[in-house]
Amino acid sequence: MSSGPRQGPYICGIDAAMDVITGKWKSLILWELDHGTRRFSALRRGLPGVSEKMLVQHLREMEVDGLVHREVFREVPPRVEYSLTEAGAALNAALAPLGAWGTDRIKRIGAPMVAPHTTP
Amino acid sequence: MSSGPRQGPYICGIDAAMDVITGKWKSLILWELDHGTRRFSALRRGLPGVSEKMLVQHLREMEVDGLVHREVFREVPPRVEYSLTEAGAALNAALAPLGAWGTDRIKRIGAPMVAPHTTP
DNA sequence: CGGTATCCCACTGGATACTG
DNA sequence: CAGTATCCAGTGGGATACCG
Numbered sequence: 001m002s003s004g005p006r007q008g009p010y011i012c013g014i015d016a017a018m019d020v021i022t023g024k025w026k027s028l029i030l031w032e033l034d035h036g037t038r039r040f041s042a043l044r045r046g047l048p049g050v051s052e053k054m055l056v057q058h059l060r061e062m063e064v065d066g067l068v069h070r071e072v073f074r075e076v077p078p079r080v081e082y083s084l085t086e087a088g089a090a091l092n093a094a095l096a097p098l099g100a101w102g103t104d105r106i107k108r109i110g111a112p113m114v115a116p117h118t119t120p
Numbered sequence: 121m122s123s124g125p126r127q128g129p130y131i132c133g134i135d136a137a138m139d140v141i142t143g144k145w146k147s148l149i150l151w152e153l154d155h156g157t158r159r160f161s162a163l164r165r166g167l168p169g170v171s172e173k174m175l176v177q178h179l180r181e182m183e184v185d186g187l188v189h190r191e192v193f194r195e196v197p198p199r200v201e202y203s204l205t206e207a208g209a210a211l212n213a214a215l216a217p218l219g220a221w222g223t224d225r226i227k228r229i230g231a232p233m234v235a236p237h238t239t240p
Numbered sequence: 241c242g243g244t245a246t247c248c249c250a251c252t253g254g255a256t257a258c259t260g
Numbered sequence: 261c262a263g264t265a266t267c268c269a270g271t272g273g274g275a276t277a278c279c280g
Contacts, residue, residue: 008231013222014147014215016231020222022142024273027134040242051274056243066229077241078280087225094221095134101214102133102140105207109186111128111136144253160262171254176263197261198260 005064020065021091023058025050030084030092033068037083048114067091125185137211140185143178145170150204150212153188157203168234187211 010016021027025047032038032046044055059082062068067088073079084092106113130136141147145167152158152166164175179202182188187208193199204212226233 005229007229008226009234010222010226010231011148011234012151013219013224013226014151015222016226017218017222018141018147020225021138022272027138028131031132031134052243053245053275054273057273072242078243080242087228090224091218091221094217097214097217098137098211099133101211102130102135102137104133104210105140106128106130106133106136108207109125109127111130114129114131171256172263173255173265174253177253192262195261198263200262 003064005066006061017091017094020062020067021095023061025054025058026062027095029055029058029062030067030088030095033082033084034089034092037081040080040082043082062088123184126181137214140182140187141211141215143181145174145178146182147215149175149178149182150187150208150215153202153204154209154212157201160200160202163202182208 006019008016008019010019021030028047029043032043038046040055040059043059044050044052047055059068059070063070066085069083069085071081071083073081105111126139128136128139130139141150148167149163152163158166160175160179163179164170164172167175179188179190183190186205189203189205191201191203193201225231
């Protein structure tokens with residue numbers, strides 16, 4: 001069951017890009033990491049509703065696909081830091097117009113936003 | 121079940137945009153229609169591998185979401201033409217940078233492309 | 241803290257056959 | 261021509277429990 005990076009065959013560039021960001025949380029992970037390096041638990045807090053399993057799974061796929069860099073510090077307690085690669089940062093930048101269109105659509109149809117942080 | 125347009129709640133603009141283009145063929149449909157008005161059968165030919173069911177289903181969802189316009193001509197034989205709405209055209213434009221990134225990625229990793237048109 | 245390992249269900253999408 | 265109607269397999273993703 002899967003392993004290496006996704007590698008087509010593709011119909012076009014959109015196809016290849018979508019292949020790599022399809023997944024409920026991937027674009028949000030990209031966005032979170034664009035603010036800077038984040039630890040696993042920080043990402044969890046920034047992505048309200050994500051399960052550990054999905055977060056790990058998406059991060060692994062994005063690592064394999066060359067979008068995120070994963071650095072393990074063998075300390076006690078363990079620490080792992082995630083950051084964007086160049087390709088990941090470029091992808092995030094390429095997503096900006098799409099995000100702008102989406103924001104516009106939200107306004108047009110008056111769609112609700114989820115509460116950013118349901119605090120604690 | 122289902123029916124009305126997708127309407128969140130959303131986490132951000134990307135979330136809203138992805139909600140509307142998720143589906144194996146939607147971005148390709150957008151691309152096809154950006155070239156101009158297309159009939160159902162022309163779209164099928166332009167999307168090698170799509171099934172009738174999926175094409176209809178995606179077109180209906182995109183119509184409901186306000187991305188494509190569907191015009192029925194009650195003739196014999198029946199004719200139906202699809203075209204982009206303003207929102208659909210704007211979305212397609214917003215996808216351009218993503219497509220460029222994807223094309224770049226295809227080159228970087230040397231991913232194969234599917235044969236554009238297996239003719240007949 | 242930062243994960244693995246299972247189980248399970250809903251949904252996506254493909255194949256095929258039929259229709260106005 | 262432009263769809264509907266079914267059936268069915270694969271996968272995405274949530275819940276829960278356990279581990280170094």
